[in-house]
Amino acid sequence: MTDRLPHPQLLLALAALRDRALAADSLNALAFSMANDGYALLRYHQALVFAQRGADLELLCVSGLARPSEDSPYLVWLRRASRWLAQQLPDARPRWLPRDELEPPADIAEGWAEWWPSGLWCVPLHDRDGQRLGLVLFLLDASPADEVAPLLDGVWQTWAHCWAAFGKRRRLLGWRPGKRQVLLALAVAAALLLVPVRQTALAPAEIVSRQALIVSSPIDGVIQRMEVRPNQAVEEGTLLFTLDETTLKSRAEVLGKEVAVADAELMAASQRAFDNPQSKSELTLLNGRVLxxxxxxxAVQAQLRRTRVLSPRAGVAVYSDPNDWIGKPVVTGERILQVADPAQPAMLIKLPVADAIALDPGAEVTLFLTAYPLSPLKGKVLETSYQAHASEEGVVAYRLLASVEGQPEHARLGLHGTAKLYGERVVLGYYLLRRPFAALRAWTGL
Structure with a gap:
């Protein structure tokens, strides 16, 4: 009795499954092929592909879905069900699991009755060492035909072979150093730690003027108009801004009327004093009121004259935006803007306390501007603040002022960058371990 040969169309379909698996360029592409390409042969309700991650199974692909939603009730239940299914497959053989012959836990049974058909065909995938790579589940109403199941063994092996190829880790094959070589390497490392290097620190910096005058509000009032634009060149006596004069003009008008009334009262009392001795005693009081x-x-007229603020010197007006000031109430002495000399640029450096290093007088500074990274500016530290203060970003930092060598054209006021400060020479070991040692002492108090 001769064995019956498989149908040629079945053999072609099996070959196509292997070819698609071999053509996959990633594990996700292989999982997508495993979940969807076998539908023509098995006619399953759904196929699920899991990857073995230690003792758990991770869902890689669901047939018919490009990307499953991880928070759906079905997938939440599926995580619990996959752990139970893994315990039902002790070896590498595919197995048919009918619902009627199993006794799953109550929560698994309830979900099976709602989402799965009457049976599962479970296909474990193992590598050559017998380690499980993943699991493929086919949701079917009945087990596969007897003549189809043996022919699919080659497909399972192809899937496992491709999966193992994607999950294979490259092993670095290197020589094992001997004791003498280890000692030599330690000696070289210790010698390198004693190499003297220049201690450096990085900090944000800005181009400012060494000669900048602060222009503040001369009286209490409201800014009516900014007469100059930011970074506009001004001359000595240029009108910078004006304060609202409405209240002062009204006050001056009222006082003018009061002065006229006091003058009239004083004149009338003077005329009555010729024939009325009692009026002479009122002259002193009325004269004091007039004064x-x-x-x-x-005083009000003097304040009116001070509502027009002029530039005290020639330079550039430095402030943020006119719209930030127009209509804003200000008090006497409140800083409004600066008049800076652009011909005397300097570096304003804010060195964080955590990065502070010992700086000698005249320490070298290199500023790399963000706008001109290939044209650094050179200079030296002129002054440093005694105490550190919190900046607008909330970082406690020291304020340093450094000069700018030469007359570079790109050293324009307001440009920002990163300053590199050069301190004294120290050994490489101290340079590398300074901050770890400081953090360790902060945590331990030693």
Missing amino acids: QRRAELA
Whole structure:
């Protein structure tokens, strides 16, 4: 009795499954092929591909879905069900698991009745060492035909072979150093740690002017108009900004009327004093009132003149934006803007306390501007702050002022960059371990 040969179309379909698996360029592509390409042969409700991750199974692909939603109730239940299924497959043989012959836990049975058909065909995939790589589940109403199941063994082996190739880790084959070589390497490392190097630190910096005058509000009031634009060149006596004069003008007008009334009262009392001795005693009081009103009027007029603030020197007006100031109430002495000399640039460096190093007087500084990274500026430290203060970013830092050598054209006021400060020479070991030692002492208090 001769064995019946498989149908040629079946053999072609099996070969196509192997070819698609071999053509996959990643594990995800292989899982997608495993979950979807076998539908023409098995006609399953759904196929699930899991990867073995230690004692758990990770869902890689679900047939018909490009990307499953991990928070769906079905996939949440599937995580529990996959752990139970892994315990039902002790070896590498594919196995048919009918629902009627199993006794799953209550929560697994409830989900099976809701989402799965009557049976599962479980295909474990193992590498040559017998280690499980993953698991493929086919949801079927009945087990595969007897003449189809043996022919699929070659497909399972091809899938396992491709999976193992993607998961194979490259092993670095190197020589094992001997004791003498280890000692030599330690000696070289110790010698390198004693090499003297220049201690450096990096800090944010900005181009400012060494000669900058702060222009503040001369009186309490409201900014009416900014007469100059940011970074505009001004001359001495240029109008910078004006304060609102409405209140002062009203006050001056009222005081002018009061002065006129006091003058009239004083004149009338002077005329009555010729024939009325009692009016002579009022002259001193009325004269003092006239002087008081005139002094008040003169003070208000002086304030009116101070509502127009002029530039004290030639330079560049430095401030943020006119819209930030127009209509803003200010008090006497509040800083409004600066008049800076662009011909005397300097570096304003904010060195964080955590990066602070010992700097000698005249320490060298190199500033790499963000706008001109290939044209660094050279300079030397001129002054440093005694105490560290918190910056606008909340970083406690020291304030350093450094000069700018030469007259570089790109050293424009307001440009930002990173300054590299050069300290004294130290050994390489101290340079590398300074901050770890400081952090260790901060944590341990030693």
